Amino acid sequence: MKAVVIEKPGTVRLARVEKPVPEPGWALVKVKASAVCATDLELIEGSMDGISYPLIPGHEWSGVVEEVGSPEDSCWIGKRVVASNDIVCLTCHECRSGRWRYCQSFREIGFKANGAYAEYLKVPVYCLCELPDTISFVQGALVEPLCVGLGAIDKAGLKLGETVTIIGAGSIGLNILAAARAAGARRVIVAASSEKRLGFARKMGAYATLATAKGDLPELVKESHEGLSDVVFEATGIEECIKASFRLARKGGRVVLAGYGRNRDMEIHIDDIHINNLRVIGAAHNWNYINTALNLIKDGMVNTELLATHFMPPEDFQRAIEMTRSRPEGFVKAMFTFED
Ligand SMILES: [Zn+2]
Ligand SMILES: [Zn+2]
Structure with a gap:
């Protein structure tokens, strides 16, 4: 599959990489829209602690589930989804207290696990939320910052x-x-x-x-x-x-x-x-407000779709990164879109 990969701080390229294989409890998602976040610039510059490279960034995304690692999760196949990016153990003291974000083995997709600057990404099934048909993939990808x-x-x-x-x-x-x-x-x-x-x-x-x-x-x-x-x-x-x-x-x-x-x-x-x-x-991080965000969007109380100002294929990643850095007039967010 095609993916935008940070090889090491300062070196980004479009590469052909292995399509991920979902292990039991995980889903393979075909990415439909994936936004570039200013935080991704920190990953590219290498100024964030504890990141290992090569890394596929991308934590603001939406897509369709294509495969699952366990037969009991097959109900997800074909569903339009957004997801939490929090990979957690579900068993430590913090997880059991409902504070996933403080999990002792916390990893975030797009930072410490490969993200959505790619045709596919894999996600734990417990992270998935169904994206209602009335909400576009573009608005779906903007649920994370919302x-x-x-x-x-x-x-x-x-x-x-x-x-x-x-x-x-x-x-x-x-x-x-x-x-x-x-x-x-x-x-x-x-x-x-x-x-x-x-x-x-x-x-x-x-x-x-x-x-x-x-x-x-x-x-x-x-x-x-x-x-x-x-x-x-x-x-x-x-x-x-x-x-x-x-x-x-x-x-x-x-x-x-x-x-x-x-x-x-x-x-x-x-x-x-x-x-x-x-x-x-x-106040940092997206703390599992996904259902609230989806409900507010669905009922017309919030609409942030206009924040996606520039659309491009992943081939144009240099332009997306450059615009995110220089913030030209009329620009808020660049969004990668993927063909079917
Ligand atoms: Zn972000
Ligand atoms: Zn935990």
Whole structure:
């Protein structure tokens, strides 16, 4: 099969590799759509710990089950699916407590196991979720980042009618926006360094958009949120933006850190948190919100399909990677599509 393989940090190529064979308890999925995530750039650069190469990346995908490793799973064959990427043992203390993500032998598809930049991938059957016929494969592939947004909202304990500011209009920021709107947040502001992506935020129902380069951010936020925001979501992982996030939350408010800090140490002005009694909440990963995401999409409460802005075959992987890196005007996500 065709696959985009990171041979070693810095070296990516389109290769012919063996089609995976599903062992008992696993399914072989024919990939229909597979999105490129900014996190994949970290894998390509080799800046993420504990990754072994060669690796086929790709953790935002949808497809159709073609084969299963155990006859009792044959009901899955032919089903349209999305899936959790969490390969876990199901027997350790964390798994038994329902916290798969903290499994002692946790591996994530697309990071520590081959992912979906390929015609096929193999997935544990316990990870599979059926994709309703009314949801496209493209929207299906965008369920994973939507789950990141839903998880951030849940961890924030967002209440109906609370005011929200989101810093960052990349995939995570825009997915938090979609989730916050569905969760009943009021006057959701999206702030980003450039105007480039704020148009997407407006299309997705942001109350106001702010280009952070222009003017005093807390003053601009106060124009919409009296006394600043109840909840601030930081979705960039950039030091400057994290510092700014603590100054946009109201006294006693919450700041949710939803951006990857790229393994860096940062300087934080602790008094912004201490004096204002802020609650700071870490929000990483897609935590099995797949059914919630599918139900919200199915019922028309969330639609993130517009985030897939560029479609291409895997042969064009260099262009997909380059666009993900340079974020040209009108670009949010590149999506690989595969022929039948
Ligand atoms: Zn991702
Ligand atoms: Zn476990």
